[in-house]
Amino acid sequence: MDTHISILYEQHDDFSNFLSEKIRSFNNEHSLHHRESRHKGAVRPLHLIVTNHQQWVGGLTAEVYWGWVEIHKFWFHEEYRGKGLGSKLLAKAEIAAQEMGANRALLTTYSFQARTFYEKRGYQVVGEIKDYPPGSSYYTMVKSFDAEEGCL
Known part of the structure; x- marks a missing residue:
């Protein structure tokens, strides 16, 4: 087998694609699940946008697929933190995701x-990468919406 290894130190979109x-x-x-998720509409977006009537001040983006909601981004402007708005928004996102067929997050x-x-809202750590970035940890967390099943 005749091969050659090239090392590049810049972005190469064609190779990545x-x-x-x-x-x-x-x-x-x-994987049947992967194949089916490629069909249009199989992965459904979920966006909750918070405004102060003039501009965006925070919100949440997620996708619902395979009976799960995967929360990607969740952020609020500093002046809106600590006032219960995050809890309210997360609860609304979970309800909307359940209505879309999710039973886990x-x-x-x-x-x-x-x-x-x-x-505090029922999520459990199922994975931790320590010292990523250095001095911190990176967590994967899940929550089950099925009362009989409990948390994972």
């Missing part, structure tokens, strides 16, 4: 972000 396509093909071949956060906020 090539690998993404090959991984997508492999996943489609071996998934998110990631750093130790300097909102781990305790999520734990």
Whole structure:
């Protein structure tokens, strides 16, 4: 087998797209769930936008698929923090996700972000990467909406 390894130190979109396509093909071949998620409408966006009637002051973005809601971004302007708005927004997002068919939630956060906020609302740490970034931890957290099943 005649091969050559090149090392690049800059972004190479064509190569990145090539690998993404090959991984997508492999996943489609071996996972019915991955294959079905490629169909239009299988992954559904969820956005909750908070405004003060003039501008955006925070919100949440997520996707619902495979019976899960994956929360990607959740942020508020500093002057709106600590007033219960985050709890209210997360609860609304969870209800909307359940109406869209989700029975579990998934998110990631750093130790300097909102781990305790999520734990107070029923999320559990299922994975931790220590010292990422140095001096911090990176957490994967989940919550089950099924009362009989409890948290994961």
